[in-house]
């Protein structure tokens with residue numbers, strides 16, 4: 001069996017020497033345990049953030065995967081069953097099925113959602129944690145209404161690409177910001193966003209004024225930092241902001257972060273509602289989201305894309321690439 005460990009805590013942009021691929025011997029299975037073999041693994045931004053607080057040097061990198069049960073001493077988990085497991089970056093993992101939840105509060109293993117005709121990796125994207133994040137983070141916190149203007153950043157990523165499409169399904173005008181022209185083309189032409197803007201080549205304030213001359217009602221924030229400030233300045237009265245992520249700040253050292261002045265005054269004068277969340281707040285309702293999103297996919301209203309990397313030994317490169325923006329849609333690694 002192989003696994004990736006945190007060799008050194010990240011300092012700024014992650015380096016090759018920070019993650020190391022090592023071999024591990026697995027013991028015999030005990031009662032209540034299963035042996036899971038990875039089929040597809042997820043690389044997600046939170047791994048950059050949580051590595052700092054939750055891992056010691058030498059620990060296995062956390063993360064979820066779709067794995068197949070290849071040995072079992074748990075009658076409810078027969079050999080061949082596909083599970084979504086929060087077992088870290090491992091090719092093989094022994095799991096005690098009665099173990100408590102992982103550090104994000106998700107169960108250690110759950111059965112994969114069957115999705116006929118789709119790759120199992122959809123359980124790591126649209127029918128997995130990023131899907132639930134988009135669905136509840138937008139619908140519960142922003143409560144977008146038909147005719148309203150919704151802005152989403154990291155709009156061609158796993159979460160953002162779904163947020164924009166769900167907002168379209170709800171009848172909103174959707175403006176997405178992404179980091180390449182290629183990504184913008186995809187979200188506008190294929191996903192039906194009303195506006196897609198490359199934030200690396202256009203000024204955000206100016207382009208937003210053009211795309212939303214009457215202001216913004218909902219902002220789904222994946223990026224934080226200056227981006228958040230800029231959008232906030234153009235929010236309408238009673239606007240709602242769903243604070244999902246702050247990827248522009250993940251490589252900063254939080255202990256000596258340059259602090260801008262938080263534009264709280266804009267929250268007050270416009271009576272904005274801004275709320276941060278962790279998608280597991282609605283964990284018991286995730287199946288509701290997956291059911292509705294699977295139906296939207298069937299009707300052709302919701303599309304997804306994956307950027308896949310082949311080979312467990314390339315997990316590090318897939319992770320760093322996702323943080324840099326190499327991915328369109330969900331970044332996954334197929335074993």
Ligand code: NDP
Nearest residue numbers: 045154157158159178179222245246247248277278279325
């Ligand atoms: P993505 O698939 O969106 O991948 C990350 C993307 O972020 C990159 O592709 C890149 O795209 C963009 N990016 C990287 N650096 C910057 C930057 N400095 N400024 C703007 N964009 C940048 O990842 P996810 O969809 O999985 O996650 C999106 C966000 O949602 C993250 O902030 C993540 O932490 C958060 N999240 C929060 C959850 C919660 O429960 N609150 C759960 C899941 C995710 P580009 O080319 O456009 O720059």
